[in-house]
Amino acid sequence: MSDRDTILIIDDEPEIRRLVASALSVQGARVLQAQTAAEGIQIATAESPDLFVLDLGLPDKQGIDVCRELRRWSTAPIVVLSARHAELEKVALLQAGADDYVSKPFGMNELAARIAAQLRRARTPMRNAPSVLETGGLTIDLPRRTVRRGPKLIRLTPTEWSILRALAVNAGRPVTHQDLFDMVWGREFGSPSHYLRVYVTHLRRKIEQNPAEPRIILTEPGVGYRLDHEAR
Amino acid sequence: MRHVDRAQGRVIAQWVVWVAMLALSTAVLAGVRGDIEQSHVALTLLLVVLGGSAGGGRPLGYALAVFGFVLIDYFFQAPYGSLGVGKALDWVVLVAFLASAFVATELLARARGEAETARRRTEEVASLSRLGSETLRYARADDAIEALSALIRSTLSARWCTIRELPDSKSHRRWTSAVDADDDRAADRMRELDDRMTEAASASASAAADRIALATADGSIVIHSLSDDEVSSRIEAFGLPLFIESRLVGMLIVGGGTQAPLTFAPARRRFVATISYYASLGLERVRLEREAEEARELREANRAKDEVLAAVSHDLRTPLTTIKLLAQDAAARGDAAAASIEAHVDRLADLVTNVLDLSRIRAGGVPLDVALNTAEDVIAATVSRVHGVLRGRRIATTVDLDQPALVARFDFVQTLRILGNLVDNALRYSPEGGVVEIIATRDGQWVAIAVLDRGPGVLATERDRIFDAFYRPRSEVPDAGRAGLGLSIARRLAELQNGTVEYMARGGGGSVFTLRLPAEDLSSETFSDLAEPVREPERGTVPG
Numbered sequence: 204m205s206d207r208d209t210i211l212i213i214d215d216e217p218e219i220r221r222l223v224a225s226a227l228s229v230q231g232a233r234v235l236q237a238q239t240a241a242e243g244i245q246i247a248t249a250e251s252p253d254l255f256v257l258d259l260g261l262p263d264k265q266g267i268d269v270c271r272e273l274r275r276w277s278t279a280p281i282v283v284l285s286a287r288h289a290e291l292e293k294v295a296l297l298q299a300g301a302d303d304y305v306s307k308p309f310g311m312n313e314l315a316a317r318i319a320a321q322l323r324r325a326r327t328p329m330r331n332a333p334s335v336l337e338t339g340g341l342t343i344d345l346p347r348r349t350v351r352r353g354p355k356l357i358r359l360t361p362t363e364w365s366i367l368r369a370l371a372v373n374a375g376r377p378v379t380h381q382d383l384f385d386m387v388w389g390r391e392f393g394s395p396s397h398y399l400r401v402y403v404t405h406l407r408r409k410i411e412q413n414p415a416e417p418r419i420i421l422t423e424p425g426v427g428y429r430l431d432h433e434a435r
Numbered sequence: 436m437r438h439v440d441r442a443q444g445r446v447i448a449q450w451v452v453w454v455a456m457l458a459l460s461t462a463v464l465a466g467v468r469g470d471i472e473q474s475h476v477a478l479t480l481l482l483v484v485l486g487g488s489a490g491g492g493r494p495l496g497y498a499l500a501v502f503g504f505v506l507i508d509y510f511f512q513a514p515y516g517s518l519g520v521g522k523a524l525d526w527v528v529l530v531a532f533l534a535s536a537f538v539a540t541e542l543l544a545r546a547r548g549e550a551e552t553a554r555r556r557t558e559e560v561a562s563l564s565r566l567g568s569e570t571l572r573y574a575r576a577d578d579a580i581e582a583l584s585a586l587i588r589s590t591l592s593a594r595w596c597t598i599r600e601l602p603d604s605k606s607h608r609r610w611t612s613a614v615d616a617d618d619d620r621a622a623d624r625m626r627e628l629d630d631r632m633t634e635a636a637s638a639s640a641s642a643a644a645d646r647i648a649l650a651t652a653d654g655s656i657v658i659h660s661l662s663d664d665e666v667s668s669r670i671e672a673f674g675l676p677l678f679i680e681s682r683l684v685g686m687l688i689v690g691g692g693t694q695a696p697l698t699f700a701p702a703r704r705r706f707v708a709t710i711s712y713y714a715s716l717g718l719e720r721v722r723l724e725r726e727a728e729e730a731r732e733l734r735e736a737n738r739a740k741d742e743v744l745a746a747v748s749h750d751l752r753t754p755l756t757t758i759k760l761l762a763q764d765a766a767a768r769g770d771a772a773a774a775s776i777e778a779h780v781d782r783l784a785d786l787v788t789n790v791l792d793l794s795r796i797r798a799g800g801v802p803l804d805v806a807l808n809t810a811e812d813v814i815a816a817t818v819s820r821v822h823g824v825l826r827g828r829r830i831a832t833t834v835d836l837d838q839p840a841l842v843a844r845f846d847f848v849q850t851l852r853i854l855g856n857l858v859d860n861a862l863r864y865s866p867e868g869g870v871v872e873i874i875a876t877r878d879g880q881w882v883a884i885a886v887l888d889r890g891p892g893v894l895a896t897e898r899d900r901i902f903d904a905f906y907r908p909r910s911e912v913p914d915a916g917r918a919g920l921g922l923s924i925a926r927r928l929a930e931l932q933n934g935t936v937e938y939m940a941r942g943g944g945g946s947v948f949t950l951r952l953p954a955e956d957l958s959s960e961t962f963s964d965l966a967e968p969v970r971e972p973e974r975g976t977v978p979g
Contacts (some may be wrong), residue, residue, distance in 0.1 A: 225764075
């Protein structure tokens with residue numbers, strides 16, 4: 204987090220708002236607060252924040268609608284605070300434009316880490332740069348279609364490469380099973396969609412240092428997968 | 436009573452007509468008696484007797500025969516005009532006439548009786564089929580049984596008919612159809628008989644199914660067997676106990692005839708017994724409908740409970756977040772107690788999740804997304820989830836990476852909950868510095884994921900009970916933060932996915948909890964991409 208970052212917290216719980224705001228301020232961000240969806244959208248249009256922290260239990264509007272509304276004119280990351288554990292809701296939120304979510308009760312460190320990761324990701328947009336991604340000792344060269352661990356080239360099947368690339372261009376953001384499937388197989392007839400998770404397991408065996416404890420391709424239970432662009 | 440007069444009138448008319456016919460025939464024949472033989476006269480009069488017995492029955496037939504006998508003797512046998520018999524031949528004619536007339540009358544009467552029985556049978560069959568269609572016609576059991584009672588009453592020409600449940604049954608209702616429904620005294624009498632008969636029948640009916648209660652003309656209630664011939668024929672009411680699978684469920688009571696006093700002729704018994712089956716079925720349908728309604732209400736209440744629980748548990752998470760953030764804030768300021776507060780918040784959040792899960796499992800509302808998944812994926816997710824709560828213990832996982840991935844059909848999220856609970860349990864009972872092992876293997880049709888610890892194990896006497904909700908081993912030191920739900924939830928979630936969770940003692944001390952899930956063999960044809968070697972040499976170097 205740097206001095207440039209403006210973060211807008213939209214949450215109707217004053218204590219949570221205050222505590223999150225003060226923790227983020229300490230780390231150098233400029234923090235704005237709103238207690239309703241309407242107030243949040245009003246502040247957002249005036250200030251164009253770099254990131255939104257959005258509580259789903261707002262009194263005046265469904266969280267998912269707020270996501271959609273913000274997405275109409277802003278590309279800033281949205282981190283959602285959710286009281287539910289329903290995976291379907293997470294999938295719906297990601298589809299509505301949210302970038303990440305934290306389930307209550309969350310710790311400040313967890314939330315701050317997610318926010319920081321989203322801010323860094325937003326600053327290096329993958330779409331614009333012909334990009335080489337380095338993470339967890341792995342070098343993914345998208346234009347050249349190669350993957351290396353150190354100097355060693357790793358041979359992937361076409362399907363495995365498609366999955367890795369789909370995750371890499373969304374690095375740091377959970378990609379739902381459905382989205383991943385669409386990106387890899389498209390509308391191809393008779394595609395083995397139900398083998399997706401098996402493919403990912405095999406991909407991990409090739410690219411992870413310890414496939415039993417993966418650090419690069421992380422599982423988002425019930426939602427999909429996320430490529431950690433800052434794996435150690 | 437008017438239709439009774441009409442029937443009598445018909446009989447008198449028949450007598451008048453046939454006696455006149457006899458007189459007329461005699462008069463005509465008497466005019467020409469010089470030209471004809473006695474046998475012609477006898478045959479003609481025999482025709483009249485036959486006609487009379489066909490129209491007026493046995494009494495008229497015999498009467499006409501006797502008249503004819505006298506007339507032949509008086510008008511057609513010499514000496515004419517007296518009752519004396521001259522020649523032997525005259526006797527033959529007279530006796531032959533009388534015998535033929537009697538036999539013909541008797542045969543005709545019998546044929547008429549049989550025709551009458553057949554007609555009544557046909558009527559019975561027709562009304563039984565009406566009963567059948569009435570019971571099916573109504574959407575509600577209540578309406579059906581009401582219609583049934585009305586139909587039984589009209590079929591038996593009774594004044595009233597009641598179908599009732601037993602007084603000690605859950606709803607003890609009755610459905611009555613009565614001619615004089617507005618007559619209070621009749622209604623009181625009806626109720627009184629109804630209750631007395633039910634009481635009498637209940638007392639004796641459990642012994643035999645073919646009992647019938649009769650309210651006799653002198654006002655007493657007697658119990659007979661349906662097959663008993665001694666049943667008195669004139670009764671005020673009769674009551675049949677109704678059975679479903681030899682269980683007494685109610686009574687069918689029929690009272691007072693509308694055309695004549697109620698009779699209980701043997702010929703009608705089979706019909707009445709059949710009718711009672713329909714009444715039994717009607718009662719059973721009412722009971723089933725009531726039970727379905729109760730079940731629906733229960734389900735509704737259960738769903739409401741689940742919704743409340745879900746709402747409460749969601750609402751609880753927000754204040755828990757506030758407390759957790761406050762505790763972290765206090766810890767950052769150097770408050771020593773803050774870490775303990777945070778730990779308790781996490782436990783409370785776990786408990787809320789567990790209670791909600793258990794309620795969902797019980798209500799059958801666990802969302803399942805069963806798909807092809809790999810054991811190593813879910814094990815890795817489990818390990819990363821419990822990393823925060825190791826407290827000095829270690830987790831070691833064993834998955835054979837040189838073998839093809841272990842693929843099974845399961846719901847990833849619920850399986851993560853299962854393994855999370857098993858690992859959490861193993862960590863809790865492991866000694867300081869101990870190792871919890873997770874081993875995945877293929878076991879016949881199963882993919883088996885075993886969680887092993889070196890804790891104290893489970894006493895043989897408690898092995899069946901550790902999977903019960905809220906059960907904590909008696910040997911265990913009480914721990915306020917644990918409700919004993921983890922293993923119960925694990926087993927139930929496994930069963931929902933057609934899997935199992937089982938306990939085994941571990942050799943050398945400790946426990947093994949094994950989760951088994953249905954294994955899946957991938958065909959290499961549909962999955963050619965994976966048929967390649969997992970690690971392939973590239974330019975002479977071997978990666979990994």
